[in-house]
Amino acid sequence: MLTAVWQPHLYAKSMRIAREQIHDQNRRNEAGHREALNFLTGRLKKDGHDTERLLKSIADFQLAIPSWALGTGGTRFARFTGGGEPRSLEEKIMDVGLLHALNRSSGSISLHIPWDIPGNATEVMALAGELDLEFDAVNSNTFQDQANQDYSYKFGSLSHTEKSVRQKAIQHNIDVINYGKALGSKALTVWLADGSCFPGQSNFAKAFQRTLSSLNEIYSELPDDWKMFVEYKPYEPNFYSTVIQDWGTSFLLAGKLGAKAFTLVDLGHHLPNTNIEQIVATLMMEGKLGGFHFNDSKYGDDDLTVGSIKPYQLFLIFNELVYGMNNPASTNPPPAWMIDASHNVKDPLEDLLQSVEAIKLAYAQALLVDHEELEAARDNNDAVLAQEILQQAFRTDLRPLIAEARLIAGGALDPVSAFRSLNVRKHLIGERGFKTVSTGL
Numbered sequence: 545m546l547t548a549v550w551q552p553h554l555y556a557k558s559m560r561i562a563r564e565q566i567h568d569q570n571r572r573n574e575a576g577h578r579e580a581l582n583f584l585t586g587r588l589k590k591d592g593h594d595t596e597r598l599l600k601s602i603a604d605f606q607l608a609i610p611s612w613a614l615g616t617g618g619t620r621f622a623r624f625t626g627g628g629e630p631r632s633l634e635e636k637i638m639d640v641g642l643l644h645a646l647n648r649s650s651g652s653i654s655l656h657i658p659w660d661i662p663g664n665a666t667e668v669m670a671l672a673g674e675l676d677l678e679f680d681a682v683n684s685n686t687f688q689d690q691a692n693q694d695y696s697y698k699f700g701s702l703s704h705t706e707k708s709v710r711q712k713a714i715q716h717n718i719d720v721i722n723y724g725k726a727l728g729s730k731a732l733t734v735w736l737a738d739g740s741c742f743p744g745q746s747n748f749a750k751a752f753q754r755t756l757s758s759l760n761e762i763y764s765e766l767p768d769d770w771k772m773f774v775e776y777k778p779y780e781p782n783f784y785s786t787v788i789q790d791w792g793t794s795f796l797l798a799g800k801l802g803a804k805a806f807t808l809v810d811l812g813h814h815l816p817n818t819n820i821e822q823i824v825a826t827l828m829m830e831g832k833l834g835g836f837h838f839n840d841s842k843y844g845d846d847d848l849t850v851g852s853i854k855p856y857q858l859f860l861i862f863n864e865l866v867y868g869m870n871n872p873a874s875t876n877p878p879p880a881w882m883i884d885a886s887h888n889v890k891d892p893l894e895d896l897l898q899s900v901e902a903i904k905l906a907y908a909q910a911l912l913v914d915h916e917e918l919e920a921a922r923d924n925n926d927a928v929l930a931q932e933i934l935q936q937a938f939r940t941d942l943r944p945l946i947a948e949a950r951l952i953a954g955g956a957l958d959p960v961s962a963f964r965s966l967n968v969r970k971h972l973i974g975e976r977g978f979k980t981v982s983t984g985l
């Protein structure tokens with residue numbers, strides 16, 4: 545595994561997309577876009593929707609891009625490089641800058657420590673600021689050993705049976721908080737690989753208690769305006785048990801830790817057919833939904849492009865999110881929106897453009913749902929009408945509205961086609977070479 549090396553001014557000549565280039569691209573598609581938009585807005589207005597308000601909500605919705613999704617992901621069998629991958633934290637920031645220039649919705653980056661150690665926080669902040677980017681949650685990593693490590697996480701980290709190993713994992717998380725503080729991050733995401741591969745290997749209750757005690761020590765170092773996100777996952781890399789296996793365990797930990805601790809839902813971290821939208825509703829009811837990792841899956845934690853497999857599920861999740869966010873009785877703070885995907889056949893940047901588009905589409909469709917009408921249908925036990933209301937929203941093609949929000953914000957009408965027409969990947973390969981490996985991958 546490579547770790548990030550500070551390479552000053554490496555990015556000085558790196559590719560950037562100018563607004564004029566995007567305008568040139570947009571001009572080619574503008575007539576067709578106008579036609580589709582006029583048709584859509586006419587219909588929406590007839591149905592009583594405030595299209596200006598919808599456009600504003602869509603434009604305001606920003607997603608954090610994970611630093612680990614900018615290179616080609618591998619599987620446990622192989623990894624095939626796509627070429628021109630970012631070799632340093634600075635190049636990763638440049639890549640997110642390219643995404644944000646195209647879609648104006650990828651305004652932040654979520655770092656993974658120690659894959660992305662900001663050597664010089666001031667310069668890293670300056671580069672991000674130049675590209676209109678902020679730093680979202682920082683992620684700790686106690687699921688693998690580093691090259692110079694004289695202890696091992698083979699049998700766990702925050703839950704390890706040995707206190708000295710737990711202490712190292714605690715200190716790592718505190719170090720991550722400090723890196724995040726220097727960059728203006730406001731949250732720490734903790735995902736643990738801790739668990740067991742065989743029945744009998746671990747004492748469930750003791751492993752839980754050791755984890756809680758370790759998390760408490762990290763929590764006590766959390767600044768007042770920070771949040772801690774506790775991510776859960778039912779299996780992998782441990783295959784018999786994981787210490788934080790489900791939302792209930794995460795919720796239990798977050799409740800015991802305190803007001804700054806929340807559950808993080810990763811869409812891929814559920815057993816098949818789990819009703820994720822119900823989990824979202826319950827967590828929001830309790831004010832404990834802290835953040836979201838978007839991806840899609842067919843079988844397990846496949847980390848596929850958002851919306852590529854189950855777009856209706858994504859819409860139903862957003863329906864609960866929008867209800868939770870707009871419910872005046874809700875005490876849930878606005879959740880942090882992050883993508884957590886990894887892909888081994890697509891261009892990582894094109895894949896992220898597709899993911900952001902799918903998320904915004906599901907969000908916008910959820911905004912169409914009239915919750916008063918839906919509640920009335922529910923109160924009357926009218927399952928048919930409830931389905932009509934939801935599917936009316938889900939089957940409305942809002943793509944022209946998403947494109948219009950992007951256009952107003954200075955982005956591309958069609959980000960993927962602009963990415964291709966501008967030969968972005970070719971430029972990146974020219975700058976960085978073909979056989980590059982993104983740090984951490």
Ligand SMILES: [Mn+2]
Pocket residue numbers: 735775810837884
């Ligand atoms: Mn995740």
